[in-house]
Amino acid sequence: MLLGFTGAAALAADKADSFEPEQVTMESAIDPGANVLVNQASWDGASRIHVFNQDDLKYQGVLSMGLTSQFEISPDGSRVYTLSDYMERYTYGPVHSVVQIFDLETLTPVAEIEVPNKAVKAIGMNQLIEVSADGKRLYVQNATPGTSVTVVDLDSREVVSEVPTPGCYGIVPAASGHRFTTLCGGGTLQTFDVSGEEYAHTTSDKIFDVDEDALYVDAVRTKSDKLVFTSFNGNLYIVDDSGDTPVLERKLKVAEGLDGDWAPGGYGVTTYNAATDTVFMIMHDEAYEGSHKDGSDEIWAYSLADEAIVSRSAAPDLIAISVTQGETPVIYGSNEMEETVDVYRAEGDGFDFEKTASDDHVGWTTSLSVVASP
Template identity: 25%
Template sequence: MNKRLFRASGVAAVAALVWTASASAQLPPDEIGTVTLDEPGPHRAYIIDTQFDNATTGKVVVVDPEEKKMLGMIPTGYLAPSVLSHDDTRLYSADTFWSRGVRGVRTDVLTAWDTQTLEPSWEVEIPTKRANILMERNMLTMSNDDRFVYIYNFTPATSVTVVDTEAQDVASEIDIAGCSLNYPIGDRAFASICGDGSFQQVKIDDDGQEVSRTRTKFFDPNETPMNERAVRDGDMYYFTTLDGDIQPIDVSGEAPKVGERWSLFTDAQREEGWGVGGWQLMAISPALNQMYVLVHPEHADRNWEDPSNTIWAFDLDTHEKVGELKTENYVWSLNATHDDEPLLLGVNIDGGLDVFDLTKMEYMHTVDGISAIPALVLSSH
């Protein structure tokens, strides 16, 4: 290269570097902060993602289902169940961590997340007993007044850890030997479903201590295979058998009262092979007084957890089928919003969120690829 040309090129390169450095120096520094979301509306969805391909760290994906938009993400621990407070200001997760990622010292905490900043507001260490199983809705629940959180433990001995959200501390651990899960009742009680077919109610005081317990005969486990994943409507819980019979139980009184069992299917539909399936397979819209159930044809004893692309709607008073919803995707878990213009939200096996307009009884759209392996979807109470 000509020496004069080389010197000219060198000067140009130095000038460019000086200009670049000068321009970079004028750029504003990056700032790390928190984006505050609007107050949660009745249609905001919280998808609990199991993260099976990386199960030591789960997550909750926050979604606007109408705008098909992800609003944010909450990082949780291993297979962490979550629950929303009734005032929508907090999402609680029961998290498990190990000091070496997949081994070492185990630590369990209940974390309270702010639903606008999606940042932790506080946490409390809890006994290292909480059930490390695929998340169910009644593994982590709240009292009606948001004072107490109930955490299901399985070691395999079963118990419930009661956390006081005002004191931000563990109030008690209540033994529920032979029983499972926690179905909240009012402000100061919860129930569990027991292996002998009974429904056990435990009442607590304002300090979170047990004051009494009763058992109500619920079903015969030797004759009726009951699905424990009930759906709640106020003071009424609705369970389903694996064959599609609905078993209501009223918890408004001093002791639970078992209601009359009714079937989702006619004899003709059963002969055609219709049955129920899915994980959280039922949802209720209080405004429309309707129940929504995942159903499928060719029902057999071993496919009662299979996902489906078909949802039937039932009137809770007449028990009659009043509508049907279809999607191209196979949905595993359902939840209905509780407002006067309700949506039905269904997480599908491909990680999407299927959205239905229940007022019009029609499919709206699918938010594709919003999660990895979703187990449950939550929305405002």
């Protein structure tokens, strides 16, 4: 027994002498190139934004925030603005709503701004935290449930005003200046000008029927600077917000006359490619009252120039999508069933998309955004 123990000890000593510990290193910056950011908003712990390289879906790293995160990208693509809540005692006591500013290249926080704890507590969605076109103002949706918008000066990194928006929800920044448009419960849109010390606002004529054809808060802006809102029935409302008051230009009935009961579903239900002037929509069949959050069966490509569907591609279970720019668009989507980020690339010259990659780092997510190289 003693000889056996002695031999084992000698063997262990030999292995210890030959052991070479692994060297842990940290990169100073993520790989260069375009990225896609996927928001894993959490109600029970830290929220995360997962960063992937667009080309090969390589996992670049993660940004960490508090509860119920929202995010937006700076116009130049170099900064990530996030909104989340930090609870001192979790089940009761003070709650701090914080805007954090991250450097995308290094995935590091560079500043934070505490905003009034009226900020919306919601799963990740578009139009709840937005940046002005010049990158000077940040708009934060409040809901207590009374609605208002907190305006943050990004130069001084201070809250400069709170704009009451009763009965309205969602923030769509103007193409220039410090104005934003919001959807309102009476079927109207209101535009708020916050460029001066006092805000001003105007109200449109009735644009949509909240009972018969309600609109998603999610909106996209076209290359002609028009807004496109999508209804629960799959209609597209083209709105001109360049003037003092929003004006409905046209309503496009995308699914009219098709076999089946098709409608959008999810949270980020549309995305837009400027080079082809195409709106991409996630659509599901057998739609019913209340299915407006259901995952997709297909991705539809709709040409605004031709006012026609140009392709329909199988794409199951997506609840949010974002598309790259350029003549050959690539679509990234949040898959609610597989809890993955999925990549769809077009085969051939048209818009016949096929899933080409998937990654399961992300968990259940409802918002994402592609970011071009800075």
